[in-house]
Amino acid sequence: MCESNVYLQDGENEVLIMESVDTIEPCENGVNLMDILGRQMFVPARIKAMTLLNHRIIVEKIS
Amino acid sequence: MCESNVYLQDGENEVLIMESVDTIEPCENGVNLMDILGRQMFVPARIKAMTLLNHRIIVEKIS
Known part of the structure; x- marks a missing residue:
């Protein structure tokens, strides 16, 4: 499966x-x-970077 | 592999x-x-939606 984990x-x-x-x-x-x-x-953040092969999505708080 | 296709x-x-x-x-x-x-x-667009299980990322032009 190709889901990802989301990190703040x-x-x-x-x-x-x-x-x-x-x-x-x-x-x-x-x-x-x-x-x-x-x-x-819902997360009050924006996408910063994604590496799908590593199943990683990084979000950062909207300042 | 968990890469996706990007659609404008x-x-x-x-x-x-x-x-x-x-x-x-x-x-x-x-x-x-x-x-x-x-x-x-580089694409002058923003991410609109992603469905990773379908390997789809939709972007839309920045207006």
Whole structure:
């Protein structure tokens, strides 16, 4: 399966905020995430970088 | 492999602009893409939606 884990960058650290994410939809104030089980989460952050082969999506807080 | 294909939304159509994308990095004026072979492309667009299980990333032009 090709879902990714989403990490929130916090300074030099990256905090895992959601696993097994399937859909990602940026919106005006953040990003909507949904995992493979249909669970949804809104995060007030923007996408910073993604490396799909590593299943990693990094988001950072909107300042 | 968990790379995705990137499509540019053009009205009601979606045009495939890059296949087998591994890394995606939004920047101020668009998004930088790199495929699994290391080929790079800059697109003056923003991420609209991603469905990783379907290997689809939709971008739309920055207006």
